[in-house]
């Protein structure tokens with residue numbers, strides 16, 4: 615099963631959605647649990663990025679599922695590995 619590419623207009627729209635919801639609910643980073651300054655924009659390290667709760671690698675069909683998106687700092691997202699598909703944020707029971 616191939617992983618859908620996370621790019622283009624769809625990824626941009628997903629980020630806008632995650633940022634809007636994160637800002638409204640004052641959601642912290644799902645990786646480090648610290649607050650996110652939603653006024654920062656890409657490519658600022660502390661800006662909001664889309665983290666897939668269930669990794670795209672293991673759950674490629676959830677790539678475009680909004681309920682699988684949570685905000686994470688861009689730096690945290692990057693630290694999780696190349697791309698955002700290495701399973702950071704996956705809870706233990708998912709494994």
Ligand SMILES: [Zn+2]
Pocket residue numbers: 643644645646647648686687690
């Ligand atoms: Zn973080």
